[in-house]
Amino acid sequence: MKILNRNSLLLVPLVFIVAGLWIGGCAASPDSSATVSEPDAVAPDPGEPVSVGDLVTVHYTVSLEDGTLVGTTRAEDLSDPGRRRSDLFSFPESPLPEDFVVGNSGLFDGFDRSLVGMRVGERREIRIPPNAGFGDIDPDGREVFSRIQRMPRRVRMPADYYQSRFHAPPQPGEQVRLVPHFSHRVESVEDGQVELEAVVENGAVFEDDLGTTRITVGEREIWRELTPRIGARIDINGRNGRITAVEGDAMTVDFNHPLAGRFLVLDLEVLDRIDAKTVDASSIDWHTDPDAAQEKAFLEDLPQVVVLHREGCSWCDKLFDETMVDPRVERFHDQFVWASVDTGEDPDLKARFRQDGTPNIIVLDPAGNEILRNNGYLDAPSLNRMLRTARSKIKAKG
Numbered sequence: 001m002k003i004l005n006r007n008s009l010l011l012v013p014l015v016f017i018v019a020g021l022w023i024g025g026c027a028a029s030p031d032s033s034a035t036v037s038e039p040d041a042v043a044p045d046p047g048e049p050v051s052v053g054d055l056v057t058v059h060y061t062v063s064l065e066d067g068t069l070v071g072t073t074r075a076e077d078l079s080d081p082g083r084r085r086s087d088l089f090s091f092p093e094s095p096l097p098e099d100f101v102v103g104n105s106g107l108f109d110g111f112d113r114s115l116v117g118m119r120v121g122e123r124r125e126i127r128i129p130p131n132a133g134f135g136d137i138d139p140d141g142r143e144v145f146s147r148i149q150r151m152p153r154r155v156r157m158p159a160d161y162y163q164s165r166f167h168a169p170p171q172p173g174e175q176v177r178l179v180p181h182f183s184h185r186v187e188s189v190e191d192g193q194v195e196l197e198a199v200v201e202n203g204a205v206f207e208d209d210l211g212t213t214r215i216t217v218g219e220r221e222i223w224r225e226l227t228p229r230i231g232a233r234i235d236i237n238g239r240n241g242r243i244t245a246v247e248g249d250a251m252t253v254d255f256n257h258p259l260a261g262r263f264l265v266l267d268l269e270v271l272d273r274i275d276a277k278t279v280d281a282s283s284i285d286w287h288t289d290p291d292a293a294q295e296k297a298f299l300e301d302l303p304q305v306v307v308l309h310r311e312g313c314s315w316c317d318k319l320f321d322e323t324m325v326d327p328r329v330e331r332f333h334d335q336f337v338w339a340s341v342d343t344g345e346d347p348d349l350k351a352r353f354r355q356d357g358t359p360n361i362i363v364l365d366p367a368g369n370e371i372l373r374n375n376g377y378l379d380a381p382s383l384n385r386m387l388r389t390a391r392s393k394i395k396a397k398g
Contacts, residue, residue, distance in 0.1 A: 357376065
């Protein structure tokens with residue numbers, strides 16, 4: 001359940017490109033001393049202490065000092081009716097333990113530092129100060145932007161850029177999405193340039209998590225006017241912030257993390273540990289023949305992971321180049337049979353696996369029955385969760 005990230009929070013990933021200028025203001029954080037409670041009793045065979053580079057499986061709960069739940073991997077915390085949940089973050093319906101490479105968890109500094117020295121079976125509660133959590137409040141972290149965007153009705157771009165962005169050559173009449181809410185239609189392709197025109201009605205109104213956007217179509221320009229929802233998360237030029245105020249044609253966006261300046265309480269338990277050397281030596285053995293992979297899975301009584309891909313698919317490349325070599329995925333290298341199937345233009349393979357786009361990730365039980373499926377790219381934490389869920393489903397089936 002990855003909901004916390006010091007540098008970017010994955011909430012409402014919408015793009016509203018606007019021009020901005022600086023404003024200031026906000027208070028400094030409280031003092032940064034930390035306290036650590038006595039750990040619970042350690043398991044009988046805890047092994048070596050956790051070190052940087054180890055891969056650990058943990059349960060954790062992050063809360064504010066008043067007990068408000070910010071994030072957790074524990075079902076009992078989510079089911080506690082007396083536990084208030086922060087409305088700034090989302091929570092999974094079925095939480096599971098999570099894997100992290102110590103020193104590179106992607107959560108916050110105090111999380112990794114708290115893990116170092118712990119042993120398998122140990123549980124402890126740590127008070128995390130802002131400088132080890134999500135930082136102090138930056139007085140310059142608030143900026144003012146126009147809530148009205150002007151853009152040309154017709155746009156031009158190089159044909160090779162069009163093809164790299166949309167993974168297909170431009171064809172007159174084809175519609176693509178350049179901006180949120182409406183499409184652009186290819187009008188012409190000449191001399192290596194593509195001309196597109198916006199396809200949207202004057203006065204069209206769109207509702208989403210940001211608020212209400214009204215479109216005004218002129219002869220040569222289009223105006224997009226956002227009436228924002230206070231508190232909405234917004235991405236502007238790669239930065240994620242929260243809309244805090246609206247005045248006239250301007251809106252104020254606070255780019256400080258929602259937990260900046262806050263003390264946190266971390267309840268942390270180490271369930272498993274794989275030392276750094278073993279992590280570095282683990283890798284997935286891929287099978288390219290789906291029939292051979294199915295036979296191996298049946299004979300060895302192992303579930304299968306089948307990845308359907310094709311040449312020229314950038315998300316497929318990203319899946320293999322980043323997700324599949326991540327230690328949080330490679331830790332399952334000997335717990336599944338792994339099949340990499342290039343379906344290309346083969347209709348029989350596509351029909352066999354009921355392929356719907358690329359990449360497709362399918363988990364099968366040893367007999368070849370589908371357990372879970374994902375259409376599209378997954379990052380390492382998401383695939384890790386998918387594999388854990390699949391194992392639990394297979395175990396429940398007996």
